[in-house]
Amino acid sequence: MGRVGVLLLNLGGPDKLDDVGPFLFNLFSDPEIIRLPFPWLQKPLAWLISSRRKKESQENYKQIGGGSPLRRITEAQGEALKAQLEALGEQAKIYVGMRYWYPYTEEAIARIAQDGIERLVILPLYPQFSISTSGSSFRLLAKLWRENPKLQPIEYTVIPSWYKKPGYLQAMAELIAQEIDQCSNPDEAHIFFSAHGVPKSYVEEAGDPYQQEIEECTHLILQTLNRPNPYTLAYQSRVGPVEWLQPYTEEAIPELGAKGVKDLVVVPISFVSEHIETLQEIDIEYREVAEEAGIHNFRRVPALNTHPIFIRALADLVIEALKAPSLKLSQVTQMKKKVRIYPPERWEWGMTSSAEVWNGRIAMLGFLALIIELITGRGLLHMVGLL
Numbered sequence: 001m002g003r004v005g006v007l008l009l010n011l012g013g014p015d016k017l018d019d020v021g022p023f024l025f026n027l028f029s030d031p032e033i034i035r036l037p038f039p040w041l042q043k044p045l046a047w048l049i050s051s052r053r054k055k056e057s058q059e060n061y062k063q064i065g066g067g068s069p070l071r072r073i074t075e076a077q078g079e080a081l082k083a084q085l086e087a088l089g090e091q092a093k094i095y096v097g098m099r100y101w102y103p104y105t106e107e108a109i110a111r112i113a114q115d116g117i118e119r120l121v122i123l124p125l126y127p128q129f130s131i132s133t134s135g136s137s138f139r140l141l142a143k144l145w146r147e148n149p150k151l152q153p154i155e156y157t158v159i160p161s162w163y164k165k166p167g168y169l170q171a172m173a174e175l176i177a178q179e180i181d182q183c184s185n186p187d188e189a190h191i192f193f194s195a196h197g198v199p200k201s202y203v204e205e206a207g208d209p210y211q212q213e214i215e216e217c218t219h220l221i222l223q224t225l226n227r228p229n230p231y232t233l234a235y236q237s238r239v240g241p242v243e244w245l246q247p248y249t250e251e252a253i254p255e256l257g258a259k260g261v262k263d264l265v266v267v268p269i270s271f272v273s274e275h276i277e278t279l280q281e282i283d284i285e286y287r288e289v290a291e292e293a294g295i296h297n298f299r300r301v302p303a304l305n306t307h308p309i310f311i312r313a314l315a316d317l318v319i320e321a322l323k324a325p326s327l328k329l330s331q332v333t334q335m336k337k338k339v340r341i342y343p344p345e346r347w348e349w350g351m352t353s354s355a356e357v358w359n360g361r362i363a364m365l366g367f368l369a370l371i372i373e374l375i376t377g378r379g380l381l382h383m384v385g386l387l
């Protein structure tokens with residue numbers, strides 16, 4: 001059979017307040033998170049944006065105990081998955097690979113190679129695919145595979161997304177039902193799905209299937225729940241000046257308040273662990289927005305974390321993936337390649353002499369902007385609203 005490994009992919013989060021700056025730097029250094037026409041601008045801009053955002057972000061992490069619970073919860077999910085797989089007769093080693101913080105994906109891959117894993121299932125802990133989440137991790141893995149010959153013999157398979165999995169839907173429906181049933185008129189409670197947003201251009205220009213998967217996922221959850229409640233889908237956590245998927249959560253809540261909604265059951269659906277966006281943004285910020293809009297019964301459905309039906313669903317996914325024909329990283333990254341994903345495609349046409357002159361000019365402007373920003377504390381990026 002060969003030694004089996006499961007690589008759980010996740011975003012990662014700062015363990016303590018001092019980690020917030022470097023964590024944000026890593027996040028904004030990722031071209032799948034900020035898409036710039038010139039790769040050499042990525043690091044200076046990441047540095048600038050992370051320095052400017054650090055304070056506000058630290059304040060938010062302070063409100064949830066001084067760090068993200070993501071590592072602890074992801075590791076607990078890994079242990080629960082290992083035990084569930086064992087109960088189903090499958091011995092597997094579980095690895096956690098975070099994209100922007102410890103334990104980094106690179107560390108997990110080094111351990112996978114060291115441990116002599118022969119068959120590997122790559123399972124992102126994002127139910128729906130987005131270029132900015134699973135896509136970014138797949139691209140990083142594809143690069144690690146190209147660079148390290150030791151990885152070549154590993155027989156691996158990728159699970160691109162899994163929001164249709166019945167056990168996942170059932171666990172979500174169960175948690176939602178528990179909250180609805182605590183409202184005074186359970187059938188009238190308004191179910192408010194709040195998905196993590198992405199810039200609209202990801203969907204409309206780069207072909208990110210994220211919005212379609214989110215919409216289908218909410219319908220499947222509602223079908224599984226099988227209750228008559230009214231519902232809304234909105235997108236939270238917008239960052240930067242560009243338009244993101246709409247409606248925005250912070251605008252949709254007051255609209256419901258104005259329509260007389262009194263019981264709101266908020267369901268975070270793009271992430272399976274508690275994290276800053278559930279514990280701080282929903283539980284603190286959106287609760288206040290709701291209160292001001294006259295919605296006094298504000299409930300938030302807990303994240304799945306180690307919910308047993310959910311863990312069983314993950315175990316089934318792993319076992320099925322081991323039996324099915326393998327899906328390669330080149331297939332899941334190529335899938336999105338028909339569309340223009342920055343950076344490599346555009347970089348090729350950038351290597352012409354006239355473009356080089358323009359690159360140089362824009363570089364000078366970019367650095368001038370950085371210097372102005374540093375000296376005055378206000379700058380061009382501030383004016384366009386990026387910070």
Ligand SMILES: C=CC1=C(C)c2cc3[nH]c(cc4nc(cc5[nH]c(cc1n2)c(C)c5CCC(=O)O)C(CCC(=O)O)=C4C)c(C)c3C=C
Nearest residue numbers: 012013014033057068070130132133196198239270275276
């Ligand atoms: C499916 C979930 C997520 C999508 C899609 C996503 C896209 C996305 N995120 C940013 C910017 C930031 N994200 C931050 C934190 C963060 N993001 C997700 C999930 C998704 N992001 C999680 C789970 C977390 C929190 C981790 C934790 O610490 O608990 C942050 C940092 C926090 C902050 O300062 O607000 C930023 C910034 C962009 C730009 C983006 C799509 C392009």
Ligand SMILES: [Fe+2]
Nearest residue numbers: 011132196237
């Ligand atoms: Fe995010």
Ligand SMILES: [Fe+2]
Nearest residue numbers: 237276277281
């Ligand atoms: Fe946020």
